[in-house]
Amino acid sequence: xxxxxxxxxxxxxxxxxxxxxxxxxxxxxxxxxxxxxxxxxxxxxxxxxxxxxxxxxxxxxxxxxxxxxxxxxxxxxxxxxxxxxxxxxxxxxxxxxxxxxxxxxxxxxxxxxxxxxxxxxxxxxxxxxxxxxxxxxxxxxxxxxxxxxxxxxxxxxxxxxxxxxxxxxxxxxxxxxxxxxxxxxxxxxxxxxxxxxxxxxxxxxxxxxxxxxxxxxxxxxxxxxxxxxxxxxxxxxxxxxxxxxxxxxxxxxxxxxxxxxxxxxxxxxxxxxxxxxxxxxxxxxxxxxxxxxxxxxxxxxxxxxxxxxxxxxxxxxxxxxxx
Amino acid sequence: xxxxxxxxxxxxxxxxxxxxxxxxxxxxxxxxxxxxxxxxxxxxxxxxxxxxxxxxxxxxxxxxxxxxxxxxxxxxxxxxxxxxxxxxxxxxxxxxxxxxxxxxxxxxxxxxxxxxxxxxxxxxxxxxxxxxxxxxxxxxxxxxxxxxxxxxxxxxxxxxxxxxxxxxxxxxxxxxxxxxxxxxxxxxxxxxxxxxxxxxxxxxxxxxxxxxxxxxxxxxxxxxxxxxxxxxxxxxxxxxxxxxxxxxxxxxxxxxxxxxxxxxxxxxxxxxxxxxxxxxxxxxxxxxxx
Numbered sequence: 001x002x003x004x005x006x007x008x009x010x011x012x013x014x015x016x017x018x019x020x021x022x023x024x025x026x027x028x029x030x031x032x033x034x035x036x037x038x039x040x041x042x043x044x045x046x047x048x049x050x051x052x053x054x055x056x057x058x059x060x061x062x063x064x065x066x067x068x069x070x071x072x073x074x075x076x077x078x079x080x081x082x083x084x085x086x087x088x089x090x091x092x093x094x095x096x097x098x099x100x101x102x103x104x105x106x107x108x109x110x111x112x113x114x115x116x117x118x119x120x121x122x123x124x125x126x127x128x129x130x131x132x133x134x135x136x137x138x139x140x141x142x143x144x145x146x147x148x149x150x151x152x153x154x155x156x157x158x159x160x161x162x163x164x165x166x167x168x169x170x171x172x173x174x175x176x177x178x179x180x181x182x183x184x185x186x187x188x189x190x191x192x193x194x195x196x197x198x199x200x201x202x203x204x205x206x207x208x209x210x211x212x213x214x215x216x217x218x219x220x221x222x223x224x225x226x227x228x229x230x231x232x233x234x235x236x237x238x239x240x241x242x243x244x245x246x247x248x249x250x251x252x253x254x255x256x257x258x259x260x261x262x263x264x265x266x267x268x269x270x271x272x273x274x275x276x277x278x279x280x281x282x283x284x285x286x287x288x289x290x291x292x293x294x295x296x297x298x299x300x301x302x303x304x305x306x307x308x309x310x311x312x313x314x315x316x317x318x319x320x321x322x323x
Numbered sequence: 324x325x326x327x328x329x330x331x332x333x334x335x336x337x338x339x340x341x342x343x344x345x346x347x348x349x350x351x352x353x354x355x356x357x358x359x360x361x362x363x364x365x366x367x368x369x370x371x372x373x374x375x376x377x378x379x380x381x382x383x384x385x386x387x388x389x390x391x392x393x394x395x396x397x398x399x400x401x402x403x404x405x406x407x408x409x410x411x412x413x414x415x416x417x418x419x420x421x422x423x424x425x426x427x428x429x430x431x432x433x434x435x436x437x438x439x440x441x442x443x444x445x446x447x448x449x450x451x452x453x454x455x456x457x458x459x460x461x462x463x464x465x466x467x468x469x470x471x472x473x474x475x476x477x478x479x480x481x482x483x484x485x486x487x488x489x490x491x492x493x494x495x496x497x498x499x500x501x502x503x504x505x506x507x508x509x510x511x512x513x514x515x516x517x518x519x520x521x522x523x524x525x526x527x528x529x530x531x532x533x534x535x536x537x538x539x540x541x542x543x544x545x546x547x548x549x550x551x552x553x554x555x556x557x558x559x560x561x562x563x564x565x566x567x568x569x570x571x572x573x574x575x576x577x578x579x580x581x582x583x584x585x586x587x588x589x590x591x592x593x594x595x596x597x598x599x600x601x602x603x604x605x606x607x608x609x610x611x612x613x
Contacts, residue, residue: 037461043491045484048450052488055454058440059386063454079481082444083451087433 069095116249201294355584446479537563
């Protein structure tokens with residue numbers, strides 16, 4: 001089932017759902033003729049779209065609105081924060097081509113602060129699916145949730161290693177662990193979104209090289225599985241945060257906040273975009289140029305492990321400590 | 324509302340408006356409020372909430388009632404005074420202005436019965452009202468959705484974005500009322516970002532327009548009764564010409580009397596001024612800065 005087919009089905013079964021767009025029709029192009037007046041296109045007017053969705057939510061609707069993630073979370077930010085956020089209205093905000101998925105568009109289109117902005121709004125949930133199958137698996141819970149949600153739209157086909165039937169049931173605030181789940185693991189790679197597949201490639205490579213590695217994938221970035229973060233800090237020598245997002249405000253920040261709140265520390269390696277936008281290109285080329293392919297990740301983690309060993313005191317350990 | 328207002332009806336509305344203005348003046352102390360902008364729209368709100376709009380304390384949960392969104396949220400004293408006088412909540416609560424034991428502060432809060440939505444950031448509630456209007460239209464309702472905008476608020480790009488989109492969505496059940504008091508925060512609109520001719524701008528966007536004296540109940544009533552049916556395709560705007568500070572000559576049309584925080588003695592004097600019994604001499608600090 002595609003995202004569009006899912007929405008079509010949903011509109012047919014739940015009369016609260018409205019599909020709204022600011023002329024971003026790529027994923028929902030066939031819906032106007034199928035769902036008629038339940039489809040609203042306001043034109044290239046993101047702020048008006050968000051206000052309109054807030055108004056419809058006041059009337060009991062569940063608007064699912066679409067625009068490119070940058071224009072949605074940046075241009076319409078104050079409308080999201082003020083109308084949807086303060087109102088705590090169940091508007092579901094779907095941002096297209098977020099993170100590396102903007103490919104060759106350039107920095108104007110790079111939503112790499114979207115997670116940071118959206119999670120900063122009280123009650124706003126953040127859902128960054130790994131692929132289309134997970135997106136559809138998660139949408140029933142996300143749309144049924146009484147609060148607003150930001151969804152990093154991702155229609156990529158699942159990797160062979162990530163067929164839905166082999167994955168655990170989707171749960172808001174849940175996480176999935178792949179690989180070494182013992183209490184004596186070398187590396188934990190924490191991630192969200194489509195980079196899961198690259199993380200799994202890295203995990204396999206590291207395992208083969210004798211580095212015990214787990215991947216912790218967050219089903220929602222907010223609320224987040226705090227226990228899984230703490231477990232990684234406690235059980236793994238190195239915690240890697242992997243995200244196509246600025247280093248500031250995303251998963252690395254969440255991990256830092258979580259560890260501090262629990263008076264815990266760990267050796268954390270952020271793999272993110274540090275104070276810069278990424279090189280515009282087709283996705284695979286972006287991943288290679290920016291060092292986010294499974295192979296690059298493997299190498300970057302190895303490098304960090306070597307640095308870690310060099311820094312070790314004699315007979316010392318870098319396992320977590322309470323501060 | 325009747326096609327024409329009888330003299331006794333006009334007298335009642337004027338008496339109600341005077342009571343609303345008294346409340347506004349009494350809220351303009353111990354921290355103060357946006358007195359001038361509240362006084363300019365007092366007659367508008369009194370008119371709308373006196374059996375014109377189908378909104379009452381009893382039907383707030385009714386889906387087919389009318390709606391009235393106050394987008395220029397800083398004039399909330401006028402709204403609260405009107406709602407209190409119309410029985411949406413106890414008048415006693417107005418004394419809680421700026422107190423932490425209630426929700427009455429410088430901008431609207433939805434916990435106050437009768438407030439449709441919070442506002443304060445200008446340029447927001449046109450689009451929120453459009454969402455409500457669109458939903459009402461989709462459900463085949465014939466109610467009217469009113470949005471009150473400030474004239475300074477017309478500086479905001481989202482007003483014109485919404486004006487374009489409301490026409491595109493054929494929201495004939497949407498009526499904007501512009502409180503045209505000729506001032507933004509610190510300066511006359513025409514001296515900063517000129518707005519005139521306002522009606523032409525809305526007309527160019529495909530809206531139907533009317534222009535009236537916003538303090539004249541007879542004129543307001545005529546404009547209201549002339550509005551096209553809500554089942555049409557064209558949104559409407561009423562430009563209501565008003566006076567900032569209306570009712571208190573010593574602060575009327577004064578750029579420096581936007582936000583007012585009067586002394587208790589000044590409040591007493593200004594209430595007398597409202598009743599035409601004196602002209603106040605104001606010594607409290609005038610605030611210029613937004």
